[in-house]
Amino acid sequence: xxFRLDEEIEFLKTNIRNFVNNEVEKVAMQIEKExxxxxxxxxxxxxxxxxxxxxxxxxxxxxxxxxGKCALYEELGxxxxxYTTLIGAHTGIGTVGIVELGNEEQKQKYxxxxxxxxxxxxxxxxxxEAGSNASNLKxxxxxxxxxxxxxxxxxxxxxxxxxxxxxxxxxxxxxKGAKGITSFIVEKSFPGFQVGAVEEKMGLKGSHxxxxxxxxxxxxxxxxxGEVGKGYMNALKILANGRAGLAARNLGSCQKxxxxxxxxxxxxxxxxxxxxxxxxxxxxxAEIGVEIEALRSFTYRIAWKVDQGEKVIKEAxxxxxxxxxxxxxxxxxxxxxxxxxxxxxDYPIERYYRDARITRxxxxxxxxxxxxxASQLRKEYS
Amino acid sequence: MDIYVLLKRTFDTExxxxxxxxxxxxxxxxxxxxxxDEFAVEExxxxxxxxxxxxxxxxxxxEETEKELRTALAMGADKAVLINCEDLEAQDQHTTxxxxxxxxxxxxxxxxxxGNVSNDNSTGQVGPRLAEQLxxxxxxxxxxxxxxxxxxxxxxxxxxxxxxxxxxxPLLVTAQQGLNEPRYPSLxxxxxxxxxxxxxxxxxxxxxxxxxxxxxxETITTFLPPEKGAGKILDGELEVQVKELVSNLHQxxxxx
Numbered sequence: 101x102x103f104r105l106d107e108e109i110e111f112l113k114t115n116i117r118n119f120v121n122n123e124v125e126k127v128a129m130q131i132e133k134e135x136x137x138x139x140x141x142x143x144x145x146x147x148x149x150x151x152x153x154x155x156x157x158x159x160x161x162x163x164x165x166x167x168g169k170c171a172l173y174e175e176l177g178x179x180x181x182x183y184t185t186l187i188g189a190h191t192g193i194g195t196v197g198i199v200e201l202g203n204e205e206q207k208q209k210y211x212x213x214x215x216x217x218x219x220x221x222x223x224x225x226x227x228x229e230a231g232s233n234a235s236n237l238k239x240x241x242x243x244x245x246x247x248x249x250x251x252x253x254x255x256x257x258x259x260x261x262x263x264x265x266x267x268x269x270x271x272x273x274x275x276k277g278a279k280g281i282t283s284f285i286v287e288k289s290f291p292g293f294q295v296g297a298v299e300e301k302m303g304l305k306g307s308h309x310x311x312x313x314x315x316x317x318x319x320x321x322x323x324x325x326g327e328v329g330k331g332y333m334n335a336l337k338i339l340a341n342g343r344a345g346l347a348a349r350n351l352g353s354c355q356k357x358x359x360x361x362x363x364x365x366x367x368x369x370x371x372x373x374x375x376x377x378x379x380x381x382x383x384x385x386a387e388i389g390v391e392i393e394a395l396r397s398f399t400y401r402i403a404w405k406v407d408q409g410e411k412v413i414k415e416a417x418x419x420x421x422x423x424x425x426x427x428x429x430x431x432x433x434x435x436x437x438x439x440x441x442x443x444x445x446d447y448p449i450e451r452y453y454r455d456a457r458i459t460r461x462x463x464x465x466x467x468x469x470x471x472x473x474a475s476q477l478r479k480e481y482s
Numbered sequence: 483m484d485i486y487v488l489l490k491r492t493f494d495t496e497x498x499x500x501x502x503x504x505x506x507x508x509x510x511x512x513x514x515x516x517x518x519d520e521f522a523v524e525e526x527x528x529x530x531x532x533x534x535x536x537x538x539x540x541x542x543x544x545e546e547t548e549k550e551l552r553t554a555l556a557m558g559a560d561k562a563v564l565i566n567c568e569d570l571e572a573q574d575q576h577t578t579x580x581x582x583x584x585x586x587x588x589x590x591x592x593x594x595x596x597g598n599v600s601n602d603n604s605t606g607q608v609g610p611r612l613a614e615q616l617x618x619x620x621x622x623x624x625x626x627x628x629x630x631x632x633x634x635x636x637x638x639x640x641x642x643x644x645x646x647x648x649x650x651x652p653l654l655v656t657a658q659q660g661l662n663e664p665r666y667p668s669l670x671x672x673x674x675x676x677x678x679x680x681x682x683x684x685x686x687x688x689x690x691x692x693x694x695x696x697x698x699x700e701t702i703t704t705f706l707p708p709e710k711g712a713g714k715i716l717d718g719e720l721e722v723q724v725k726e727l728v729s730n731l732h733q734x735x736x737x738x
Contacts, residue, residue, distance in 0.1 A: 108673070111556075112672050115556070116669075147666070148669055149668040150669065153669070162669050162670060
């Protein structure tokens with residue numbers, strides 16, 4: 101077994117780390133206060149090619165495997181999670197559908213602009229009445245000539261106000277339930293499409309979630325993504341594909357929290373000694389360290405399996421669940437280690453604490469992951 | 483336009499300096515392209531994009547320098563040359579300039595760019611020494627360069643003021659802060675960099691007399707600056723304070 105990353109991936113990692121430290125970290129507080137990623141950061145991210153992280157080389161992306169992607173996501177996880185979410189939702193669920201399911205024409209048309217960041221991607225499945233119960237969609241798509249007419253509302257759509265290209269799930273045959281759902285590529289400029297209210301959130305400032313409203317929205321037939329009626333399966337595939345990357349981002353955030361803890365516990369003096377000398381504190385950072393190492397091994401092993409072409413439905417769900425839960429435990433302990441300072445908004449700890457919370461909910465709640473794991477286990481043992 | 487850039491691998495500016503057995507320790511240290519050389523790389527790329535031609539980055543260093551050369555290639559340079567002189571015992575600015583002079587002997591160049599100083603030894607000598615050895619005109623500390631045919635118009639930083647100089651090519655210049663804002667290597671650029679040529683040669687492959695390049699300087703001792711003591715806050719009537727300040731500057735600090 102060789103756990104080393106390719107030299108090239110290390111090189112990519114180092115450059116992302118430099119960029120994150122020199123640029124994004126400096127404006128993290130600003131992003132938090134203004135709920136906006138500065139234009140300069142977006143422009144630099146485009147120039148760096150970060151938006152093409154998951155797109156094949158022939159369409160202007162990087163063309164690296166899942167292990168490589170996870171290594172880069174880990175670096176991105178070490179900075180403001182709102183920024184990371186803008187990039188991650190685009191490179192993850194926002195583009196993966198077209199990469200994995202798109203036909204050659206669709207790939208040629210959309211991917212180069214998405215790789216350069218000139219067009220941002222988003223994924224639209226969730227509706228007011230279809231959250232965890234994702235097949236209970238109400239948005240309809242009715243075929244009229246060579247056009248589909250979409251009607252309905254999506255909500256909590258990440259990147260909604262930034263995105264130009266949406267992967268949208270809609271019901272084409274209500275009589276068939278989950279098998280009557282189809283995926284579409286919808287452009288912001290299509291008639292009848294509009295972005296609705298933007299939500300105020302607990303965290304992930306700078307990343308925006310909003311409503312999408314389809315009112316007789318005209319989508320040309322050639323924008324059907326994958327096969328008609330396979331939309332629900334497509335959505336599950338797209339979500340499963342994103343799970344390793346999401347865990348890697350959480351891993352990066354955990355590592356950042358440990359880095360901050362280790363600096364703090366060696367500097368902060370209480371009862372005449374640096375607080376690392378107090379066993380209660382020492383044990384907390386030890387526990388954080390163990391959680392991170394376990395998550396790291398888990399993440400890269402599953403990423404490696406993806407690169408081998410293995411099916412990882414169960415493992416990806418386990419990883420999504422574990423990575424999110426670890427991030428929450430680590431954020432909680434890191435805040436405890438920092439004491440009062442951890443709770444103050446002038447310092448980044450409480451921000452990670454708030455940002456960690458959504459990871460147990462979005463892209464499939466922890467409970468849904470457990471359902472997937474249990475049903476996969478039942479299949480294995482029946 | 484044939485453009486060459488002189489590049490040095492140096493300590494990351496964030497690193498703390500540790501002295502171990504009389505030498506600056508490089509254990510666990512992160513290295514970077516010398517920041518002033520990074521300005522030179524960026525300017526070379528901008529000039530090439532404007533006027534055409536090729537950018538070759540050259541470094542006198544060790545095998546590890548490959549990483550910084552690859553970074554320059556990832557930024558957009560076309561070729562890199564590493565002159566390995568790991569085996570060379572005593573080296574100083576004279577050594578480096580002489581090795582480079584030997585390297586440039588059979589090269590065609592319109593412009594050689596370097597950093598104004600390195601952030602480690604900060605002597606600012608390699609560029610000018612090389613120009614002298616090659617018989618080239620040189621302008622140091624430039625903050626702007628415009629090339630028109632065979633002529634370069636340069637702005638030069640002279641302690642807060644600006645000097646405008648016109649020079650003919652071929653020319654050697656060294657970059658001062660403010661020349662440009664170096665780009666981050668793009669991720670696709672990094673992927674492409676591995677396919678770009680990086681030639682490694684040994685210094686003794688060049689036509690060099692070892693005695694000629696021997697260091698002309700000797701390091702006698704290396705030490706850290708003394709730790710800064712606490713400042714002194716004066717109080718009392720303004721007049722009294724001024725008198726005390728002048729007397730302190732005169733007698734204690736001995737700078738008046």
